[in-house]
Amino acid sequence: MSKKSITIIAIVAVVAIVFLWGVGVNNGLVTREENVSKAWSQVENVYKRRMDLIPQLVNTVQGAANYEKSVLTEVTNARTGVESAKVDPSQLSEEQIKAYQQAQDKLGKAVASTIKVTFERYPELTATAGFRDLQTQLEGTENRITVERNKFNEAVQQYNTKLRRFPTSLIAGMLGFEKKGYFTAPEEAAEPVEVKFDF
Numbered sequence: 546m547s548k549k550s551i552t553i554i555a556i557v558a559v560v561a562i563v564f565l566w567g568v569g570v571n572n573g574l575v576t577r578e579e580n581v582s583k584a585w586s587q588v589e590n591v592y593k594r595r596m597d598l599i600p601q602l603v604n605t606v607q608g609a610a611n612y613e614k615s616v617l618t619e620v621t622n623a624r625t626g627v628e629s630a631k632v633d634p635s636q637l638s639e640e641q642i643k644a645y646q647q648a649q650d651k652l653g654k655a656v657a658s659t660i661k662v663t664f665e666r667y668p669e670l671t672a673t674a675g676f677r678d679l680q681t682q683l684e685g686t687e688n689r690i691t692v693e694r695n696k697f698n699e700a701v702q703q704y705n706t707k708l709r710r711f712p713t714s715l716i717a718g719m720l721g722f723e724k725k726g727y728f729t730a731p732e733e734a735a736e737p738v739e740v741k742f743d744f
Contacts, residue, residue: 570712571720584701590693592690595686595687598679642726643729649690694728701727709724
């Protein structure tokens, strides 16, 4: 074999190795990005469950008490805000997730204040089986939200780590892969919770 043939074979081999490496990097990032999208779908599922339970909570309370319109309006407005805060799963930027999280936190606070007002003003309602069951479902849903948000953050961490590691970082940007955002605790989460019993 001539030197020219050996050089051509060596160049073809290097190009083939680089190509196969690029395919492997792309496939690895696609797999991790799909895991992020799957985890995001689960986050949306548990938030949707909470959204579906809210009308039941409102109907239960309305059916058993003369419900205050201001609290109902707060819950309804927060629910509408959540419905308008849509996130494109292919993007999942930190800004989009923060806006989505703020809308969800506002709804969570409205639901919590609804339950608190209900307990304080209508203690007889808390004894009804329907209200207790609904409260249990809401508590379970809040726990599911926490679990799914943690799973989402783990998937994002794996994806972002793979994206930033050398040598993947060399071609990830060229292939169109971008860093994904995390769910973070709201600022007020750092404050201690005040526990009060109003009898």
